[in-house]
Amino acid sequence: MANPVKTQNLEHIKGIRKVPQEEYYVPGHRTCQGCGPALVYKLVSKATGPNSIFLGPTGCMYVANTSYLCSPWAYPWMHTQITNGGAVASGIEAAYQVLIRKGKYKGELPNIVVMAGDGGSIDIGLQAMSGMLYRGHDALFIMYDNESYANTGIQTSPATPYGANTTFTPPGKKIPEGKVLFPKDPPQMVIGSHPAVHYVATASVAYPVDLINKVRKALNYKGPAFLHLHAPCPKGWLFDAKKTVEIAKLAIQTGMWVNYEWEKGEYTYQHTPKEYKPVKEYMKLQKRFDHLTDAHIAKMQAFIDAKLKAPGKPIAVPVQGPREMA
Amino acid sequence: MAKEVFYSGCAAAAYGAKFSRVEVISSYPIRPYTGIMMELSKLVANGDLDAEFVHGEGEHAQVSIAYGASAAGARAYTGSSGVGVTYAMECYSPAAGGRLPCQMAIADRALDPPGDFGSEHTDVMSARDQGWIMGWAETPQEVFDNTIMYYRIGEDPRVMLPQFCCQDGYFVSHIPGKVILPDQKAVDEYLPPYNNPHPLDPTRPVSHGPQIFPDQGPAIDLQRAQAFLDTPKVIAEAVKDFNKQFGRKYSPFVEEYMTDDADIAFFIMGGHARTARFAVNHLRKKGVKAGMVKLRFVRPWPTEAVAEALSKFKAVGTIETSTSYGGAMRGGNLIHEVRASLYDLPKRPAVTSFMAGLGGEVVTLNEFYEMAKILTEAAKSGKVKKGVYWLGFEPD
Numbered sequence: 216m217a218n219p220v221k222t223q224n225l226e227h228i229k230g231i232r233k234v235p236q237e238e239y240y241v242p243g244h245r246t247c248q249g250c251g252p253a254l255v256y257k258l259v260s261k262a263t264g265p266n267s268i269f270l271g272p273t274g275c276m277y278v279a280n281t282s283y284l285c286s287p288w289a290y291p292w293m294h295t296q297i298t299n300g301g302a303v304a305s306g307i308e309a310a311y312q313v314l315i316r317k318g319k320y321k322g323e324l325p326n327i328v329v330m331a332g333d334g335g336s337i338d339i340g341l342q343a344m345s346g347m348l349y350r351g352h353d354a355l356f357i358m359y360d361n362e363s364y365a366n367t368g369i370q371t372s373p374a375t376p377y378g379a380n381t382t383f384t385p386p387g388k389k390i391p392e393g394k395v396l397f398p399k400d401p402p403q404m405v406i407g408s409h410p411a412v413h414y415v416a417t418a419s420v421a422y423p424v425d426l427i428n429k430v431r432k433a434l435n436y437k438g439p440a441f442l443h444l445h446a447p448c449p450k451g452w453l454f455d456a457k458k459t460v461e462i463a464k465l466a467i468q469t470g471m472w473v474n475y476e477w478e479k480g481e482y483t484y485q486h487t488p489k490e491y492k493p494v495k496e497y498m499k500l501q502k503r504f505d506h507l508t509d510a511h512i513a514k515m516q517a518f519i520d521a522k523l524k525a526p527g528k529p530i531a532v533p534v535q536g537p538r539e540m541a
Numbered sequence: 542m543a544k545e546v547f548y549s550g551c552a553a554a555a556y557g558a559k560f561s562r563v564e565v566i567s568s569y570p571i572r573p574y575t576g577i578m579m580e581l582s583k584l585v586a587n588g589d590l591d592a593e594f595v596h597g598e599g600e601h602a603q604v605s606i607a608y609g610a611s612a613a614g615a616r617a618y619t620g621s622s623g624v625g626v627t628y629a630m631e632c633y634s635p636a637a638g639g640r641l642p643c644q645m646a647i648a649d650r651a652l653d654p655p656g657d658f659g660s661e662h663t664d665v666m667s668a669r670d671q672g673w674i675m676g677w678a679e680t681p682q683e684v685f686d687n688t689i690m691y692y693r694i695g696e697d698p699r700v701m702l703p704q705f706c707c708q709d710g711y712f713v714s715h716i717p718g719k720v721i722l723p724d725q726k727a728v729d730e731y732l733p734p735y736n737n738p739h740p741l742d743p744t745r746p747v748s749h750g751p752q753i754f755p756d757q758g759p760a761i762d763l764q765r766a767q768a769f770l771d772t773p774k775v776i777a778e779a780v781k782d783f784n785k786q787f788g789r790k791y792s793p794f795v796e797e798y799m800t801d802d803a804d805i806a807f808f809i810m811g812g813h814a815r816t817a818r819f820a821v822n823h824l825r826k827k828g829v830k831a832g833m834v835k836l837r838f839v840r841p842w843p844t845e846a847v848a849e850a851l852s853k854f855k856a857v858g859t860i861e862t863s864t865s866y867g868g869a870m871r872g873g874n875l876i877h878e879v880r881a882s883l884y885d886l887p888k889r890p891a892v893t894s895f896m897a898g899l900g901g902e903v904v905t906l907n908e909f910y911e912m913a914k915i916l917t918e919a920a921k922s923g924k925v926k927k928g929v930y931w932l933g934f935e936p937d
Binding site for chain 1: 564596602613614615631632741742744751
């Protein structure tokens with residue numbers, strides 16, 4: 216049924232000086248030094264403001280944020296299972312629609328935001344995420360991507376890059392590259408296959424103003440949207456904790472990450488370097504790739520070269536599946 | 542004006558939800574409960590019920606949507622059967638632990654394998670320890686009435702627990718029976734609007750479900766256990782008020798049929814109780830002093846009411862309708878709780894169990910007569926030969 220409530224019009228921000236001073240993700244949590252996902256939370260919270268409800272599927276941003284019955288959010292927040300972030304958000308959104316329609320809730324429809332990790336989005340949480348986006352709920356699904364099941368001690372997820380050393384893909388004599396599979400393409404799993412979704416974008420902690428504006432643009436749509444946010448993880452990727460933003464920038468400079476928007480069928484790209492650096496520049500700063508040979512890195516480079524021909528679009532990649540290689 | 546209709550259990554559940562003014566409904570198809578959602582979707586499509594009808598992408602999502610809606614302050618309704626009920630298993634404890642009183646209609650069904658559409662109580666009995674209120678209805682009328690009563694009980698501030706409102710698949714869900722639909726106004730008087738004291742509301746922020754340290758866990762568990770200790774009082778009030786408001790005669794926890802001078806009794810829940818009544822009538826004519834005790838709530842288990850009702854018999858047979866493979870009595874679930882309820886009594890009846898009503902099997906009158914023979918023998922000797930009988934399916 217039609218939502219009779221006007222959704223809020225969140226303002227586009229012109230520069231870092233215009234970013235709201237107010238914090239809605241406040242100190243007191245136990246995230247690691249240099250935590251990319253915590254930075255995502257801070258920026259996303261500044262973007263949404265206080266008329267928001269956040270859902271936290273199990274993951275780092277649940278466990279490290281809410282120890283001992285404490286929580287760092289100045290807006291309502293609810294834990295969801297790692298499986299069902301999209302479904303719980305759907306129920307909350309549906310409740311607000313009917314409560315507002317019946318006059319039982321007098322305010323504006325809150326921003327309903329799922330803040331899911333990669334597992335809670337495109338692995339075990341995929342079904343619920345797709346359901347929420349498909350049904351057209353007025354809610355935002357954010358995948359903060361730290362490229363592993365980090366909360367449980369860095370295990371491989373479908374967002375973990377090829378060649379990464381994780382505690383479930385340790386490099387060994389028989390499997391020298393560690394992770395054999397190449398990652399899923401999360402926005403590709405949404406774009407064009409969920410008719411109610413008009414806005415999908417990627418953003419990075421390296422470009423905070425861009426990230427904030429994309430969150431606001433997503434929320435200004437009267438319906439679902441999906442954001443894929445790059446959130447480097449010093450603990451999981453094994454780099455110096457003060458280099459989170461540097462790593463995030465390098466990802467963009469090497470083409471390992473591309474910032475773009477897909478809006479009503481049109482792609483626009485942001486922060487595209489004039490010339491891409493070799494992926495090795497990015498990989499060599501992270502110990503998770505330390506064991507790789509030049510041949511492995513060449514495989515990664517070939518994958519990225521292919522993806523960069525049309526970022527965010529369904530194109531062929533030069534990848535052999537494990538059964539093909541055998 | 543109240544009016545009389547002829548509804549299946551599915552339609553009765555749907556109208557129970559409508560009269561309860563449910564606000565968010567989450568659906569997913571699985572037989573036999575599907576009819577409930579088919580009925581509700583028509584009511585919503587025609588504008589006869591103002592609710593959000595959300596097509597869940599599975600039962601796991603259905604329950605998630607329902608408890609999410611409940612957390613935001615809306616009265617939520619969902620349902621399922623069989624493997625759908627077990628697929629959603631992860632979500633039951635978050636709903637109960639979150640004290641989110643949504644309701645899930647169950648038209649029960651045997652679990653796989655092999656694929657079987659028939660009624661069996663094992664599906665939702667597998668979720669009996671997840672902290673939900675749970676009980677079975679015998680007739681479409683009781684389905685309708687329980688739907689309304691369960692919301693009143695679950696949403697009571699002393700309780701705040703979700704509810705499994707169960708009926709037997711097909712035997713109740715698909716066989717029409719007389720249902721008296723009350724005045725909406727009378728229901729509104731009986732069932733106040735749902736009030737979540739701590740909703741997810743940006744004007745008064747709260748956090749739901751943060752992590753805890755292990756030693757913080759037991760205190761929270763104790764609160765949940767205490768809620769179940771407080772619930773029977775609320776049930777008794779809710780049933781009494783319901784009877785008064787709508788002119789029914791429900792017992793809160795166990796209904797007794799022809800038990801005053803009975804030596805033996807069938808202990809049963811759900812639709813098979815209807816056959817049991819006829820069996821008792823026939824047995825009485827043959828001079829067998831048989832009675833029936835029908836259980837109305839599995840959770841909270843009415844220990845005192847069960848003990849009081851059963852203590853007067855010489856022998857009791859539990860009609861299991863569910864499985865507990867490898868359990869203490871090698872058969873079903875009910876006998877464990879029945880025997881535990883009787884343990885502290887100075888004088889206890891002999892208790893055995895009958896594996897019947899599994900996989901959609903009809904428990905026939907002949908089977909009840911066979912049970913009566915076994916119970917009569919136990920009543921005479923004062924003890925049971927076996928803890929479990931698979932009537933008709935095991936060598937003599």
